[in-house]
Amino acid sequence: MGTRKVLYTACVSVLEKAKRRMKPYYVMKNHGNDVVMPDQVDLDQYRNGVMTWGGFRVNYLAKLMRPEAEEWMRRVSAEAVSGEVVLVSDEEDVEYCYRILLAEMMMNMFSGQMNLRYMGELK
Numbered sequence: 303m304g305t306r307k308v309l310y311t312a313c314v315s316v317l318e319k320a321k322r323r324m325k326p327y328y329v330m331k332n333h334g335n336d337v338v339m340p341d342q343v344d345l346d347q348y349r350n351g352v353m354t355w356g357g358f359r360v361n362y363l364a365k366l367m368r369p370e371a372e373e374w375m376r377r378v379s380a381e382a383v384s385g386e387v388v389l390v391s392d393e394e395d396v397e398y399c400y401r402i403l404l405a406e407m408m409m410n411m412f413s414g415q416m417n418l419r420y421m422g423e424l425k
Contacts, residue, residue, distance in 0.1 A: 326387075
């Protein structure tokens with residue numbers, strides 16, 4: 303059977319239990335992917351109830367429109383076309399998670415140019 307070519311998202315705790323071979327991209331502080339990490343101030347304000355999810359989402363999506371973030375997303379999307387890639391964060395709440403926003407942005411930007419498929423959250 304050939305290599306599956308898809309993009310997933312996962313919480314760190316779920317990824318550690320998965321028995322699949324995938325290339326993880328940790329979208330977390332100090333993992334080298336800062337160009338697509340939400341700003342810490344925004345994360346703190348959202349987590350402390352100072353900022354709504356809608357406000358956080360607007361700020362984060364604006365950050366993803368920067369050229370360096372677009373280049374990162376293009377490169378990782380291309381990798382997902384040739385193998386299994388998973389975007390990983392430590393957020394447990396899938397409904398309000400920036401890794402989902404990142405995956406959706408990647409799909410919106412590159413699924414028409416590449417044979418990119420997003421299979422959702424690993425469980």
